[in-house]
Amino acid sequence: MGTWDIGPFGNDTAADFSYTLDETPPGERENLIRTTLARTVRSRDYLESPEAVEAVAAAALVAAQCPGGEPITTSYGPDKALPRLATDLRALAAEALGRVLAADSELAELWDDSGEGPQWRQGIGHLRAVLDPRPGSQEGPAVPGPTC
Template identity: 40%
Template structure:
């Protein structure tokens, strides 16, 4: 999986996604990552799930409810301060549905975490993210 921790940015794919985001000037990739997870009817690929978690972290931050994980991303924080982007509260219901999709039985990311001793901690981390975005 290429992960070194349970956090949303504790893996190569999410870190790369975040770097791609901050090379741009808007939140379109955030919206796209959430929408892509919701558009998947079949088995959810882990890369799509990881991108959605990162996107939901970004959404929470742009709504003024950042998690500790996104606060540690100093390049993102500088990018957000420079562009002064505001999140769209109307995306919250979609983000919450995307989190449910990531946690669903037909999610590869969930299956990968289930195979580790950190599964419960990962679920708790996703629940913390949910509380930030849905606050």
């Protein structure tokens, strides 16, 4: 995996996901995001890095539409506008991020091995807090955020 940044779109796999999203017909983009997140949540085996990376990118797109969410401004994110996403994706995205942070996640292992694990985990925790701002809903210290 070519990685150049710690953010949700700072690697080849996430950039490829963005391209796929742009090439998906507008009426099917939400379903692609939902399917990506649901696949991660349903995974019971070791979560491979590519699936985890796509889940992080999808979750970042959902979080960008929440109050307090950061817009996707990188050139590696989708070029085409997304529809207003269904609010039920917020809980699914938060759950997918929890799975990405789990002990049996290759992406979490790779970031921990890189020495930048704490910073990466903080970024994922921030996304989770935006998606589900209830106290205790994210791993690590609570990050204050508005309700979605």
